[in-house]
Amino acid sequence: MKRTGFVLGIFLFGGFILQAADTGSQVLAGITNHYxxxxxxxxxxxxxxxxxxxxxxxxxxxxxxxxxxxxxxxxxxxxxxxxxxxxxxxxxxxxxxxxxxxxxxxxxxxxxxxxxxxxxxxxxxxxxxxxxxxxxxxxxxxxxxxxxxxxxxxxxxxxxxxxxxxxxGVDAVSAASARKEANSVVSYK
Ligand SMILES: Cc1cc2nc3c(=O)[nH]c(=O)nc-3n(C[C@H](O)[C@H](O)[C@H](O)COP(=O)(O)O)c2cc1C
Structure with a gap:
């Protein structure tokens, strides 16, 4: 019984982590894919x-x-x-x-x-x-x-x-006009 609870806990925690990662990706997609x-x-x-x-x-x-x-x-x-x-x-x-x-x-x-x-x-x-x-x-x-x-x-x-x-039916990525290439406007030092 204890073991079942432990395994269930691992699954629930894993699900929570995956869901958090998915939410993060959706937020980033919203910031990136606008027009x-x-x-x-x-x-x-x-x-x-x-x-x-x-x-x-x-x-x-x-x-x-x-x-x-x-x-x-x-x-x-x-x-x-x-x-x-x-x-x-x-x-x-x-x-x-x-x-x-x-x-x-x-x-x-x-x-x-x-x-x-x-x-x-x-x-x-x-x-x-x-x-x-x-x-x-x-x-x-x-x-x-x-x-x-x-x-x-x-x-x-x-x-x-x-x-x-x-x-x-408008696809946000293709509806947006082109942007400068990242490597032309970003520098790392
Ligand atoms: C500060 C700012 C001012 C803008 N002013 C106008 C405007 O007066 N008229 C207009 O038609 N679009 C305006 N725009 C829209 C821009 O032209 C548009 O965001 C840009 O061309 C990129 O479009 P896209 O994301 O669809 O490629 C403005 C955007 C920004 C960020």
């Missing part, structure tokens, strides 16, 4: 998915743990089309704003990390996502739009992540 979606289609993004995506942003690391960000989830089509025109129905914009924003490089880096977490979390849930900074300067100049979006006083927009349903 900036172009093929957004109409369709809702659920509140449950949005909550999980925003939690990834809220949990991002920041210098001295200052968390100098605010996240605005723009679901209102009239508002989001002022930022990114031609959004199919149901696409959502997540606007990342920083305290002191545009001129503070530490705040920008913190917001960038939260942006990446949001971008990857959306794809981990099977949604499409794309980061935008193109519309940011115009948005920051538009005080009325900033007020309509409820961006806190003293904050500036830093980046946007568009999240939405995408054409099914």
């Amino acid at each position: 900036a979606a172009r093929n957004f289609i109409a369709g809702a993004v659920s509140r449950a998915d949005l909550d999980r995506i925003l939690l990834a942003g809220v949990r991002a690391p920041s210098a001295s743990n200052r968390q100098p960000w605010h996240f605005t989830v723009v679901q209102n089509a009239a508002l989001s089309k002022q930022i990114v025109p031609n959004m199919p129905e149901g696409n959502v914009l997540i606007l990342i704003s920083g305290d002191g924003g545009q001129t503070n490089s530490r705040v920008i880096l913190d917001c960038a990390l939260a942006t990446e977490s949001i971008y990857l979390a959306a794809q981990a849930l099977g949604l499409g996502s794309r980061i935008y900074t193109g519309p940011i300067d115009a948005l920051n100049r538009n005080t009325q739009l900033k007020a309509d979006l409820g961006i806190p006083n003293g904050y500036s927009a830093v980046a946007l992540v568009r999240v939405g349903q995408v054409q099914p």
Whole structure:
């Protein structure tokens, strides 16, 4: 009986180790195999998915743990089309704003990390996502739009992540454009 328990324990522990290794591989695959979606289609993004995506942003690391960000989830089509025109129905914009924003490089880096977490979390849930900074300067100049979006006083927009349903069947690895070879951008000393 004791021996059976021991053997069972070994199997359970082995299973736990294998599962942990498998989870690690899935996390790495998510970090490596993303692409900036172009093929957004109409369709809702659920509140449950949005909550999980925003939690990834809220949990991002920041210098001295200052968390100098605010996240605005723009679901209102009239508002989001002022930022990114031609959004199919149901696409959502997540606007990342920083305290002191545009001129503070530490705040920008913190917001960038939260942006990446949001971008990857959306794809981990099977949604499409794309980061935008193109519309940011115009948005920051538009005080009325900033007020309509409820961006806190003293904050500036830093980046946007568009999240939405995408054409099914797109293979993330081949959808991404080529990257530089690792040996051209990495050096070991
Ligand atoms: C900081 C940043 C800003 C970006 N701004 C825009 C943008 O304004 N408009 C746009 O269409 N794509 C934008 N992108 C998406 C990039 O063009 C895309 O991530 C890159 O080309 C790699 O795409 P791939 O992963 O699909 O190969 C931005 C990406 C990053 C990281």
